[in-house]
Amino acid sequence: MRWWNDFAEAMSHDAPLGRLTRFRLGGRARYMFRPRSAEQLSAMVVRAKHEGISVKVLGAGANVLVTDDGFDGVVVRLDQPAFMEVDRDGVTATVGAGVELMPFALKCCTMGYAGLEAMAGIPSSIGGAVKMNAGGRHGEFGQVVREISVLRSDGAVEDWPRERVGFGYRNSCVDTEIVLSVRVDLGEDDPTKLKSRFYEHFAAKNKSQPLKGDSAGCIFKNPEGKSAGALIDQAGLKGTRRGQAVVSTRHANFILAEEGATASDVLELIEVVREGVLQTFNTALELEVEIW
Numbered sequence: 001m002r003w004w005n006d007f008a009e010a011m012s013h014d015a016p017l018g019r020l021t022r023f024r025l026g027g028r029a030r031y032m033f034r035p036r037s038a039e040q041l042s043a044m045v046v047r048a049k050h051e052g053i054s055v056k057v058l059g060a061g062a063n064v065l066v067t068d069d070g071f072d073g074v075v076v077r078l079d080q081p082a083f084m085e086v087d088r089d090g091v092t093a094t095v096g097a098g099v100e101l102m103p104f105a106l107k108c109c110t111m112g113y114a115g116l117e118a119m120a121g122i123p124s125s126i127g128g129a130v131k132m133n134a135g136g137r138h139g140e141f142g143q144v145v146r147e148i149s150v151l152r153s154d155g156a157v158e159d160w161p162r163e164r165v166g167f168g169y170r171n172s173c174v175d176t177e178i179v180l181s182v183r184v185d186l187g188e189d190d191p192t193k194l195k196s197r198f199y200e201h202f203a204a205k206n207k208s209q210p211l212k213g214d215s216a217g218c219i220f221k222n223p224e225g226k227s228a229g230a231l232i233d234q235a236g237l238k239g240t241r242r243g244q245a246v247v248s249t250r251h252a253n254f255i256l257a258e259e260g261a262t263a264s265d266v267l268e269l270i271e272v273v274r275e276g277v278l279q280t281f282n283t284a285l286e287l288e289v290e291i292w
Helices: 003-010 038-052 101-110 128-130 191-208 228-234 263-281
Strands: 010-018 030-034 055-057 070-077 086-089 093-094 145-151 157-161 178-185 243-249 254-259
Touching: 003 010, 003 191, 010 145, 030 228, 038 055, 038 145, 070 157, 093 243, 101 191, 128 178, 128 243, 228 263, 254 263
Parallel strands: 030 070, 055 070
Antiparallel strands: 010 030, 086 093, 093 178, 145 157, 145 178, 243 254
């Protein structure tokens, strides 16, 4: 009996991953799992752990580079109805981890709920927004989070208050846990003003960032007190390419995958950029994007 037989209706094999990421690059997953419920997900996680099989969650694919070899484990997609629910109670809402961040933020603005306007232009699932504390200069997702529900690797479900989540700059304490849902506390404001701020933030990002290109977003975290993009630019690395991967001339902290690019091209270019900044400014850049 195969380990995954009990989950066969939700499990696929040799699944392409590139098309599910913003880079549109990379190999395939040995398994792809789209659970119908948290209980089914829990059972699969426990079984996979027993079999020594790694598990990762792929949300909107905006902060991930899948290598050309792909991922020899289970990739979980929380895109079924059980993980797409939104339960509102006034300014408080419980949101499934599979819900897309930007549409949810815009809908909140339209309904007069404030706090997520800064999420404009940030492609992410709600679960990914928690794990990476998605945000920018105008605000971070963690600022509105009251608590989260997570699935541990032993199959147990826990509720974490905001303090335990440990939000930091583009990170949190969520590690091997899988975010199931998030409870957020919002404010109230005039819908017209909120939508105006949302679209202003989006327009600013669209002007300064190559949002229409194949890219995972910012490649590096900003060093304390510095801008990674500015360092890369000042090191003369804009437009640098390896194969069909190129450092954006619009925003130097973005790498674009042009037609024919491979994940290996991007990885090589990442190292070129890191070395260039290190040699020029004696500053080591830390990756923001995850490498699978």
